[in-house]
Amino acid sequence: MKTHFARIRTEIPGPKSRALLERKQKAVPVGAYHNVPVFIEKAENALLVDVDGNVFIDFAAGIGVLNVGHTHPRVVQAAAEQLSRFTHTCFHLTMYEPYVALAEALNQKIPGDFPKKTYFVNSGAEAVENAVKIARYVTGRPSIVAFEHGFHGRTLLGMSLTGKVMPYKKGFGPMAPEVYHMPLPYCYRCPVGRKNGRCCMADEDHISNYFATHVPAEQVAAIIFEPVLGEGGIIPMDAEFLQVVFDVAKKHGILIIADEIQTGWGRTGKWFAMEHFGRAADLTVTAKALGGGLPIAAVTGRAELMDRIHAGGIGSTYSGNPAACAAGLAAIRVMEENNLCERAGHIGRRVREKLTELQQRVPIIGDVRGMGAMTGVEFVLDPESRKPNPEAVKAIQKRCYERGLIVLKAGSFGNVIRLLMPLTIPDDILEEGLMIFEDAVLQDMP
Ligand SMILES: Cc1ncc(COP(=O)(O)O)c(C=O)c1O
The missing domain is CATH 3.40.640.10 (Type I PLP-dependent aspartate aminotransferase-like (Major domain))
Structure with a gap:
């Protein structure tokens, strides 16, 4: 599996995922929701490939499950x-x-x-x-x-x-x-x-x-x-x-x-x-x-x-x-x-360094926090009122997957993006994912 830019081959969802989505909507109740409208064909370490051949960097790890990466x-x-x-x-x-x-x-x-x-x-x-x-x-x-x-x-x-x-x-x-x-x-x-x-x-x-x-x-x-x-x-x-x-x-x-x-x-x-x-x-x-x-x-x-x-x-x-x-x-x-505990510490420090930098430029990022490779970015309407901004999170999550990055939502007010990448993620993929995230956040910024 190659790991470079330009890995999105179709619009998201692509034609095969759209067809499966139609079947899903008929066979599965709405309550069993999906965050990202694609169907996965294979996965390896920190990458997912969908049925249309689009490759995604995985910053969600199946909700914190794949600490050792996909299909180790x-x-x-x-x-x-x-x-x-x-x-x-x-x-x-x-x-x-x-x-x-x-x-x-x-x-x-x-x-x-x-x-x-x-x-x-x-x-x-x-x-x-x-x-x-x-x-x-x-x-x-x-x-x-x-x-x-x-x-x-x-x-x-x-x-x-x-x-x-x-x-x-x-x-x-x-x-x-x-x-x-x-x-x-x-x-x-x-x-x-x-x-x-x-x-x-x-x-x-x-x-x-x-x-x-x-x-x-x-x-x-x-x-x-x-x-x-x-x-x-x-x-x-x-x-x-x-x-x-x-x-x-x-x-x-x-x-x-x-x-x-x-x-x-x-x-x-x-x-x-x-x-x-x-x-x-x-x-x-x-x-x-x-x-x-x-x-x-x-x-x-x-x-x-x-x-x-x-x-x-x-x-x-x-x-x-x-x-x-x-x-x-x-x-x-x-x-x-593979000393993955140590690696989680390294990943977390790098992620929060990058996102704290981003926070300086983006007033709607109210807080960046976490422990090890468990990071939350809390979005607000403005730093003074700290009113939750779930709309921003929804839009950023969508822009992320359209660019090839999977991230999770969290927070009682739906206004936090949660990053839980596999601890085995290579540095270049981590950096690429962070760039996509930055790009997705900055899109609407003046
Ligand atoms: C802290 C915590 N407790 C319990 C659960 C429930 O686990 P499961 O979804 O395997 O039932 C989760 C799942 O996200 C969790 O994060």
Whole structure:
């Protein structure tokens, strides 16, 4: 696959994609939306090729899944070899080694200097549901605290925990009970303020007030959060605030669930984003990049908590599919051998350097932020009012794909562009993607 300019051969969508789009519209409901109106034929590392032969640089990585790039040969080979031996037995019926090997790898890599155990499910939302089940079981408490702007999936409990209404919650209620949302220290849109240079929300009284007005602390089983909010608009958790959350939780016997589904597996420059915060959650959920492109998710937690659940209390038919386990093990090896955590740090620094430069010239770029290769660009009507500008994001996303670059939208107000390129992206492709992005942003600028 060649990697140079002039890779768009047709208008976007091209004739073959348009024909498929027509079939899609007849066969698939509108709700199962697509961001980019093209159908993909093949993909390799950070490039996608559509059915009309147009080549796109991928700054979305299947929503943060392809950390090791598309169709990494080691991942494909591992999955294919496993598929040729057997495709499925159900681990809860007759077992297989790759499941255990992947659980061992997670127990070793997930932050926390204590014995851990892991089991697998099929999707991020399912992992979140399972972590909540475990927290409720072991504490005997019903309530869960999540954060405004957070995202935890689309199942009933996942969407109930989610703190973003559109498109995830509107019309789908009633939500699951005993879920409470705490305000988030979203510094660009700070709901409280700073005093003496310190986040005013990073205060024990502030959190205690929440328990006094929303739900009693002794009723709370767990607090769940993303170390860097993804869908909410790439908002890194305030480090001081998080320390206070951990301390208050410990005081009240509340468990901590870290949702590392988007931040995990090298994305933020460490294996897991919690390493940046120096604290370890009781339960950690991972998915997305875990399978190197195959669907698998995991719940990892303190062994003493995980072992409290009675035999047969957790699991599912397809959980820990053998090909996905083999692919996951291969993806971990690829990450280790290619120092992809370090590479994520390098990518992030370069992306934010370029975009902060761009921000100087573009008043509607309100904020550029992120951690490792996880970057958000927040668009506003003007820097003074900071009113969200989702229209600009919609237009820029379209101009990007028409020029051969795939980017994602995010943010509770739909006004953030989120960049999650594969960590294996070569420097020249990264630079080319950034140039396309700049060009797409500057088009309407006076
Ligand atoms: C932080 C976070 N949690 C949970 C989920 C849900 O994962 P899935 O789509 O695999 O159910 C996602 C997916 O985007 C996510 O980013």
